[in-house]
Amino acid sequence: MPTINDVAALAGVSATTAKRVLREPERVAPATQERVQKAIDELHYVPDERAGALRRGRNRSVGLVLASVVEPFFASLMRVVSHTLRQHGYTVLVAESEYEAELELQSLKLFHGNRVSGLIIRPGYGSPNLDYLLRMRDHGTHIVEIDYHYPDSPFSWIMLDNARCVREGVRHLYDMGHRRIAALGSYDPVINPEDRSRTFPLAMQELGLEVPDEYRRVIRLTEDDAYRLTHDLMRLDRPPTALFGFNGSGTLGAFRALQELGLRIPQDVSLLSFDDYTWMQVVRPQIDVFSQPVDDMGRLAARLVVSEVEQGGEPQIKHNVFPGELLKRGSCAAPRD
Amino acid sequence: MPTINDVAALAGVSATTAKRVLREPERVAPATQERVQKAIDELHYVPDERAGALRRGRNRSVGLVLASVVEPFFASLMRVVSHTLRQHGYTVLVAESEYEAELELQSLKLFHGNRVSGLIIRPGYGSPNLDYLLRMRDHGTHIVEIDYHYPDSPFSWIMLDNARCVREGVRHLYDMGHRRIAALGSYDPVINPEDRSRTFPLAMQELGLEVPDEYRRVIRLTEDDAYRLTHDLMRLDRPPTALFGFNGSGTLGAFRALQELGLRIPQDVSLLSFDDYTWMQVVRPQIDVFSQPVDDMGRLAARLVVSEVEQGGEPQIKHNVFPGELLKRGSCAAPRD
DNA sequence: CGCCAAAATGGCCACGTGGCCATTTTAATT
DNA sequence: AATTAAAATGGCCACGTGGCCATTTTGGCG
Numbered sequence: 001m002p003t004i005n006d007v008a009a010l011a012g013v014s015a016t017t018a019k020r021v022l023r024e025p026e027r028v029a030p031a032t033q034e035r036v037q038k039a040i041d042e043l044h045y046v047p048d049e050r051a052g053a054l055r056r057g058r059n060r061s062v063g064l065v066l067a068s069v070v071e072p073f074f075a076s077l078m079r080v081v082s083h084t085l086r087q088h089g090y091t092v093l094v095a096e097s098e099y100e101a102e103l104e105l106q107s108l109k110l111f112h113g114n115r116v117s118g119l120i121i122r123p124g125y126g127s128p129n130l131d132y133l134l135r136m137r138d139h140g141t142h143i144v145e146i147d148y149h150y151p152d153s154p155f156s157w158i159m160l161d162n163a164r165c166v167r168e169g170v171r172h173l174y175d176m177g178h179r180r181i182a183a184l185g186s187y188d189p190v191i192n193p194e195d196r197s198r199t200f201p202l203a204m205q206e207l208g209l210e211v212p213d214e215y216r217r218v219i220r221l222t223e224d225d226a227y228r229l230t231h232d233l234m235r236l237d238r239p240p241t242a243l244f245g246f247n248g249s250g251t252l253g254a255f256r257a258l259q260e261l262g263l264r265i266p267q268d269v270s271l272l273s274f275d276d277y278t279w280m281q282v283v284r285p286q287i288d289v290f291s292q293p294v295d296d297m298g299r300l301a302a303r304l305v306v307s308e309v310e311q312g313g314e315p316q317i318k319h320n321v322f323p324g325e326l327l328k329r330g331s332c333a334a335p336r337d
Numbered sequence: 338m339p340t341i342n343d344v345a346a347l348a349g350v351s352a353t354t355a356k357r358v359l360r361e362p363e364r365v366a367p368a369t370q371e372r373v374q375k376a377i378d379e380l381h382y383v384p385d386e387r388a389g390a391l392r393r394g395r396n397r398s399v400g401l402v403l404a405s406v407v408e409p410f411f412a413s414l415m416r417v418v419s420h421t422l423r424q425h426g427y428t429v430l431v432a433e434s435e436y437e438a439e440l441e442l443q444s445l446k447l448f449h450g451n452r453v454s455g456l457i458i459r460p461g462y463g464s465p466n467l468d469y470l471l472r473m474r475d476h477g478t479h480i481v482e483i484d485y486h487y488p489d490s491p492f493s494w495i496m497l498d499n500a501r502c503v504r505e506g507v508r509h510l511y512d513m514g515h516r517r518i519a520a521l522g523s524y525d526p527v528i529n530p531e532d533r534s535r536t537f538p539l540a541m542q543e544l545g546l547e548v549p550d551e552y553r554r555v556i557r558l559t560e561d562d563a564y565r566l567t568h569d570l571m572r573l574d575r576p577p578t579a580l581f582g583f584n585g586s587g588t589l590g591a592f593r594a595l596q597e598l599g600l601r602i603p604q605d606v607s608l609l610s611f612d613d614y615t616w617m618q619v620v621r622p623q624i625d626v627f628s629q630p631v632d633d634m635g636r637l638a639a640r641l642v643v644s645e646v647e648q649g650g651e652p653q654i655k656h657n658v659f660p661g662e663l664l665k666r667g668s669c670a671a672p673r674d
Numbered sequence: 675c676g677c678c679a680a681a682a683t684g685g686c687c688a689c690g691t692g693g694c695c696a697t698t699t700t701a702a703t704t
Numbered sequence: 705a706a707t708t709a710a711a712a713t714g715g716c717c718a719c720g721t722g723g724c725c726a727t728t729t730t731g732g733c734g
Contacts (some may be wrong), residue, residue: 001452001476003720013480014684019722029682046473049450050396051720054689059387061451069415075407082406082432092433093445110428113386114398115338135381139338223615255619278560279616282592314512340690351714366712388690390720586703 002043010039020158022047049091059079061091062118062305063111065104067147067221069096071249073275073294074122077146080298081120086308090118099220101125101190108132118142118305123150124193136229142308142315146301148194156318158297162195163203165290166244169272170203172288172326173242177334178270179209182233182240184250186228188218196246196274215240219241219250227253234261241269241335249277251287266333276327286329314319339380347376359384386428390452398428399455399642400448402441404484404558406433408586410612410631411459414483417635418457425643427455436557438462438527445469455479455642460487461530465495479645479652483638485531493641493655495634499532500540502627502661503581506539506609507665509625510579514671515607518548519570519577521587525555533583533611552577556587564590571598571606578606578672585612588624603670611665623666630659 008018013032020028021036028036039045053059062085066074074096082092093116095107104125109132111119119136123129123145130150137143137155145157173181187198201211214236219225226245230253233240243258245251251273258265265285267272273280276291302319308315345355350369358373365373376382390396399422403411411433419429424634430453432444441462446469448456456473460466460482467487474480474492485655486494510518524535538548551573556562563582568592571579580595582588588610595602602608602622609619613628637657 005720015721016685020683023722027682032682036663044476046446046449048391048452048720050452051689052722054385054387054391054691054719054724055721057689059691065633069406069419070409070412072407072409075412078431079433079435086432086443086447091451092432094415094426095423095429096416106423109383110423112383115385115387139381252615252619255617259619261402278589278593279620282589282596283616283620293645342690345722352691353715354713357713360692385690388719389692391689391721392693394692394719507680510721 001025001048002045003291004045004047006043007039007045009037010043011036023321048281050317058309059115059117060089061093061114061115062120062302062309063093063095063107064114065111065119065121065123066096066109067099067122067124068249069094071221071247072277073147076294077298077301080295081203082304084299084302085306088302096240097122099123099125099191099222100127105129106133106226106242108136112136112139112141116141117336118144120144120146120301120305122147124189126190126193142305144301144304144308146297154317156308156315156320158301158304158320159195159322160290160292160297160324161321162324163199164194165274165326166199167206169244169290170207172328173214173244173270173272173332174207174209174268176332179335180212180215180238180240181209181242181244182215183211184229184243184245184254185219185221186216189219192220194221194246200244212238221247221250221257223249223253225253226250227257230257231261234258234263236334239269241337242332243269243271245271245273248273248277248280248289251275251289252279254278255287257281266330267336270332270335272332274324281329285331287331288326288328290324290326292324297322339382341384343380344373344376344382347380348373354552356568359646395646396452396454397426398430398451398453398490399449399457399646400430400453402429402444402448402456402458402460404436404459404461406431408558408584409614410629411587413631414635414638417632418639421636421639422643425639427643434459434462436462436559438466442466442469445473447471449476449478453478457481457483457638457642459484459602461485461526463527464472464631475534475652479642481638481641481645483634491654493645493652493657495641495657496532496636496659497627497629497634497661498658499661500536502611502663503533504540504543506627507537507544509665510581510607510609510669511544511546513607513669514566515579516672517549517552517575517577518546518579518581519552520548520618521580521582521591522551522556523557528555529557531558531583534556537581539597541564549575549650558584558587560586560590560593562590563587563595563666566593567591568598571595571600576606578674579669580606582608585610585614585617585626588612588626589614589616592620592624602668604673607669607672609669611661617664622668624665624668625665627661627663629661634659 093222097104143155149157161311183200273289276289280287345352434441480492482494520537522534610626613626617624
């Protein structure tokens with residue numbers, strides 16, 4: 001692998017002059033520039049980013065920790081985050097927690113070892129991991145939480161207005177006459193750290209409703225977990241008349257389970273969800289959803305990290321809330337009885 | 338950020354001894370080990386991977402360049418590749434080409450600058466990019482192609498048996514009586530470099546059929562492009578009686594377009610696809626697809642790269658073909674006329 | 675032709691680690 | 705107590721770059 005010294009030797013100049021052609025060419029005589037450029041082209045020299053980062057003390061790389069890259073919401077987030085960061089000259093290291101504390105911690109360690117200068121993370125999964133994040137912050141990593149944030153989080157974060165959406169969703173179902181509503185997932189700080197399931201029982205309570213214990217189960221927000229939960233819920237003696245899915249993949253699992261059980265939507269059971277995925281428009285009935293401005297959220301996350309990293313100093317903590325929009329399409333209707 | 342020297346100072350030993358506690362503890366006296374470990378814990382010391390890589394001359398990181406992280410096939414691939422690489426202690430840098438030459442080249446440059454020791458790539462998009470890959474290889478990067486490979490590729494690759502699948506798919510439709518079959522995408526070395534669309538006209542020819550010029554259009558393999566193409570195809574004077582989608586997202590776009598046009602599947606038009614996505618089982622009719630063993634392919638890609646990187650020396654070029662499986666579900670039937 | 679400021683070029687070191695060799699300490703043996 | 709091998713510990717340098725300061729060259733002017 002050629003270094004700047006090889007370039008310098010080939011061009012017959014010092015290493016310093018060769019470097020200058022890349023970073024401050026106005027200080028190099030045109031003829032020399034040309035000679036050095038020729039050597040660069042000939043050797044296909046590309047500066048070693050690791051060595052540069054080591055010397056300059058700051059990496060041009062950012063870690064991105066998502067819950068699941070298979071969830072289209074996160075995939076879209078990754079797309080826009082990567083794209084924005086790349087425009088600013090940053091490399092992106094990606095990892096997913098797969099909704100598990102252990103994997104999340106592994107990813108954090110890996111990224112910390114790589115000295116990422118920024119971290120965009122969908123966090124959760126318990127206080128040991130929060131401690132690790134705090135330590136990374138103390139060591140100079142700029143951290144932005146997205147889609148979830150620790151209670152009293154000391155980091156900047158970007159969130160959907162989940163509480164508002166959940167209340168609006170529960171109200172939507174309540175107004176149609178639903179009283180037995182089940183959520184696909186109950187809150188748990190480690191297994192399922194997530195604001196929607198935390199708000200759900202409160203929103204129910206505010207309307208004078210209770211969530212029966214038999215409806216409460218802690219699951220990961222995966223298609224399979226939601227599929228199994230739906231099967232179990234609908235086989236109860238008093239099954240819910242409406243299901244509220246908290247993410248798109250979970251709703252897909254629920255939809256599949258309902259089909260298998262021969263239950264019609266919305267005649268036998270109503271279905272409401274988060275995340276506006278295309279498949280929800282091609283199934284019948286189409287699914288009522290809260291859509292999220294993913295691209296705006298991702299772009300902001302990337303920009304926040306870049307500006308924090310580049311200005312240096314104490315990070316300005318910023319909290320950003322985006323609104324969700326309820327798209328009504330026909331998967332919710334009055335309950336039968 | 339603490340270094341090994343800080344650890345050594347705190348523990349009252351030399352840097353060499355401190356390092357040894359991490360890499361060859363059997364050479365350090367138990368009492369010293371304990372003291373150093375305490376210092377490590379206290380300072381939360383984590384070795385700087387960049388400095389290590391610089392010194393040792395080899396990075397423990399691998400680049401992954403995909404066409405689109407929003408395509409679930411690639412998302413799954415990313416999941417299993419990341420997971421496997423992490424088990425081997427490697428960090429993954431991810432980028433997507435978004436089906437464009439320029440973005441692919443940008444990603445390659447970024448990764449080359451980061452001195453990734455391996456690269457797993459869904460390549461394509463013209464010879465300048467191939468040249469760049471060759472140069473990276475000459476500089477010691479171990480490259481594995483996946484899902485597509487350049488003709489006469491000098492790299493190891495992992496592919497589905499696309500030619501066989503396309504022939505089987507065309508035959509499947511032919512046997513039902515279809516003669517006017519359109520593919521969602523025509524081959525183009527830069528815009529749409531992809532084996533399925535390259536094989537398609539050949540497979541048709543072998544059955545004595547021709548693909549009309551008006552069916553041939555070069556598109557990117559995205560939902561939107563396939564959506565538009567489907568709209569246009571079905572409005573022709575002699576529209577196809579069957580559509581063959583070459584990837585899952587494209588088929589979703591086509592499905593949506595057919596719905597909008599009020600065309601029934603399979604009565605008015607048959608639909609056949611690659612990639613077995615869950616939504617294809619919950620729409621009516623369910624979609625006939627070729628499923629790919631994504632996890633096996635991804636795991637193998639990761640292992641190939643790791644073994645090449647770690648054994649060093651001249652890479653053993655290996656070509657691996659995986660079979661696709663046709664799942665017949667009801668989206669294909671005899672044409673009406 | 676000599677002077678001098680500006681332009682152009684060069685030298686040197688540190689970033690944090692890994693690998694190698696050197697030195698000191700320990701404990702077993704005579 | 706002297707000898708010696710093994711165990712334990714330490715010193716030093718290079719990886720490729722960025723930043724800083726030092727030196728040489730150039731060209732305009734009297």
